[in-house]
Amino acid sequence: MKLNRNDLCWCGSHKKYKSCHLAFDEKLDDYGRNGVLVPSHKMIKTQSQIEGVRKAGIINTKILDMVADYIKEGMTTEDINTFVHNTTINLGGIPAPLGFEGYPKSVCASINNQVCHGIPEKNTILKNGDIINIDVTTIVEGFYADSSRMFSIGDISEDRKKLIQVAKECLDLGFEQAKPYGYLGDIGEAINEHAEKNGYSIVREIGGHGVGIDFHEEPWVGHIGRRGTGMLLVPGMIFTIEPMVNAGLPDVYEDKSNGWTIYTKDEKDSAQWEYTILITETGGEILAR
Template sequence: MKLGRNDLCWCGSNKKYKSCHLTFDEKIADFEEQGAMVPSRDMIKTPEQIEGIRKAGKINTMILDQLQPYVKEGVTTEELDQLVNKFTKELGGIAAPLGYQGYPKSVCTSINEVVCHGIPHPKRKLVSGDIVNIDVSTIVDGYYGDSSRMYLIGEVSEEKRKLVEVTKECLELGVKEVKPWSFLGDVGYVINEHAKKHGYTVVREIGGHGVGIEFHEEPWVSHIGQRGTDILLVPGMIFTIEPMVNMGKADVIQDEEDGWTIYTEDGMPSAQWEYMLLVTETGVEVLAH
């Protein structure tokens, strides 16, 4: 429905459209007329939604902070899952992965050649030399937070350590590209270029995603891109950047038995870091890390 200048704005501010989002919407329309892919209104969060998502992101970060001392040699991934469940409940949240499309656990634990969606298991202990990604997603008051971190267990080889460090650098470079009235392709471009510079490859099939009202929303975030392409970034958009960087080839395979675990096809290690981000009027705010 087209709003009149004196109608209440669509964002819920209770201000008139002309003094709230009219100029903003006109700017988006100008980009669209020039051929740009632009976000639909449901990709742009209202101030009330942003506040709720910000709280969910804060609690998601707190869960990862509380988990940190337990991620060490000898602990099982099942024990980590139980801890995430416990911390989530204590902080007033719900573990978003549990039961999501049939996923059986509260967290994803992806070790070495597992790219993502690794399922915690009572017999899989973390051992010296492992690198592990722990991906936490939390529902708080109906809003979603989502982020992940890498951990080095015991004595890790220099090759694996470098992979983890460079992947973090890829993420941070991507975050710097998130600014209003730029393009999502800029993010994928710098991530892929930095990975390639170090002799690594970036997973193509799996990317980041819009998040906040649902677990996974539009836009899909590719970690390989070209500058000035893909969707226009505007204030109020919330999405994750979560590059999966492989030491070997980019090809991945899915476990046919469990239907979830994604491995590198060549069995070489993979690393991933994930932040949840808000595009602001002046740049970017990290909502979960």
């Protein structure tokens, strides 16, 4: 429904539309008339929603900080799941993965050639030389935040050290492109360019996503793109950037026995880091890391 100038703004600010988001909407309309894909109002968070996601992000980040102090050789991935679950509850959150579309655990723990969605198990023991991605999503007072980190178990090879480092660099370079009135394609190009420069590849089928009110929202965030293409980035958008960087080819497959875990097809290693970010009036803000 089209608002009149003196109607209350759609964003929930209780201000008149003319003094709140009218100029913003007119700017988006101009982009749209020029063929640019613009986000819907549903993808733009209100100030109260942003504060809610920010609070969830603080707790999500703290959980991963505590995992960093806890994780070690000889423990099982089920030990990590129990730790994340209990820590989340103790900090006043809810582990979002548990029960999501049937997912059976409170965290994803993906080792070596597992790209993502590794299911914690009692018989999967962390060994010297392993690399593992721990992916945490937390609900706090109805708001979601999502981030992941790579961890090294004991002494890892130089090849694995480089893969982890380049994957983090890819994420940070992508984040640098998360600017108001830039494009999703700017993020994807920066990530893919850096991965390929280092001899790696980016997984195509799985990307980042809007987050905050729900676990997975629009837009879908690809990690391969072309500058100046894709959806327009505007203040108030919240989404994840989470490139999956493969040591070999980008091809992956799903473990049919559990319907979740994604592996590299060539069995080479994969690494991933993830932020939840907010597009602000001046740039990007990391809400969970």
